[in-house]
Structures are given as C-alpha cells and as structure tokens.
Amino acid sequence: MRGRALLIMVLTLALFVQVSAVAAFEFDLTSRVTWVVDGDTFDIETGDRIRLADINTPEVNEAGYGAAKAHLISRIYNKTVYLDIDDQYRYDTTGTRIVCVAYVDFNSTHCFNVNKDLLDGGYAALYPHQNEFEPSDWTLYVQKAGGGQAPDAPWNGAAAYLALIAAIAVAVLLIAASKNKQR
Numbered sequence: 001m002r003g004r005a006l007l008i009m010v011l012t013l014a015l016f017v018q019v020s021a022v023a024a025f026e027f028d029l030t031s032r033v034t035w036v037v038d039g040d041t042f043d044i045e046t047g048d049r050i051r052l053a054d055i056n057t058p059e060v061n062e063a064g065y066g067a068a069k070a071h072l073i074s075r076i077y078n079k080t081v082y083l084d085i086d087d088q089y090r091y092d093t094t095g096t097r098i099v100c101v102a103y104v105d106f107n108s109t110h111c112f113n114v115n116k117d118l119l120d121g122g123y124a125a126l127y128p129h130q131n132e133f134e135p136s137d138w139t140l141y142v143q144k145a146g147g148g149q150a151p152d153a154p155w156n157g158a159a160a161y162l163a164l165i166a167a168i169a170v171a172v173l174l175i176a177a178s179k180n181k182q183r
C-alpha cells in the first residue's frame with residue numbers, strides 16, 4: 001500500500017510539473033543587446049537581428065527617428081532581453097530579422113514589454129502583421145515566474161495553483177479508492 005501511494009504521488013507531481021510548464025509565460029530566447037539599429041530593430045549576442053513585432057518607428061530620413069532610437073537604446077542597450085519569437089513565421093519578410101516581442105527587467109518581480117513601451121511613449125506606431133502576437137492583449141508590465149528570470153503573465157500563478165489543487169484531489173481520490181478495495 002505504501003509503495004502504491006508513493007507511485008501515485010510521483011505521478012501526480014509529474015502531472016503538476018507538466019501543466020505548469022505549459023502554463024508558463026512564453027519566451028523563446030534570452031540574450032544581451034549588442035547594437036541598436038533604429039527604434040524597432042536591434043542585434044543580440046547570438047548574432048541575430050531582431051525586429052520588434054507589430055510596431056514601426058520612423059526610418060532614418062523621417063521625423064522621430066532619432067528620438068525613437070535614443071529611447072530604445074536607453075531601454076535595452078547592453079541589457080538582457082527575454083524574447084518571445086513569432087512561432088508562425090519566425091523571420092520578417094526580408095528573411096533576415098527575427099520577429100519578437102522583447103521584455104527587459106523592470107524590478108525583481110516584473111519585466112516590461114518593450115514593444116508596448118515604444119507604442120505608449122509615442123515613439124512607434126501600431127503596424128500589425130500576421131503572426132502569433134495580439135498587440136491589444138499586451139500589458140506594459142508582466143510578472144516574472146517565481147524566483148526565475150522569465151517574464152510571466154499574471155494569470156499563470158493562478159493556473160499553476162489550480163493544477164496543483166486538482167492534482168492533489170486526484171491523488172486523494174485514488175488513495176481512498178485503493179483503500180476501499182482492500183477492505
């Protein structure tokens with residue numbers, strides 16, 4: 001009986017870990033920003049060029065170019081970025097730039113959304129494309145996962161908590177059922 005209960009607890013724990021992994025806020029790559037090209041494009045340590053998804057900042061000959069670029073430099077240059085890469089196409093139409101929503105550390109518990117920050121600051125215009133992202137869902141701040149470095153959506157804590165409760169309930173029911181059988 002003791003062995004069986006242990007097995008059930010291990011399986012329950014495995015289920016919980018799996019559910020939490022699925023519920024985690026999505027970020028696909030962590031790197032450091034080595035160069036800012038303009039207000040919506042930058043390079044990272046891996047050698048990849050990143051194009052911020054669904055926004056556009058002015059080109060070099062347009063009004064607002066300098067301000068947008070200076071703002072992005074102040075936000076991310078030489079800092080760690082957490083990148084949510086577009087799962088649908090990965091690259092933009094030029095085939096050379098990876099399309100991402102970028103996050104940087106805000107404080108010990110939160111990151112902020114760089115794409116949203118450029119929009120809210122008036123440095124960038126909305127420029128939606130076909131991709132996995134939905135700019136209307138963006139929030140400026142996102143909660144990090146418990147103690148980790150990854151940005152985390154606010155609802156993830158609740159989802160993981162509910163999964164744990166459900167897993168414990170299943171374990172209790174299974175243990176009770178096996179006890180009944182032995183009588």
Ligand SMILES: [Ca+2]
Nearest residue numbers: 056057058059
């Ligand atoms: Ca641009």
Ligand SMILES: [Ca+2]
Nearest residue numbers: 084085086087
């Ligand atoms: Ca992604």
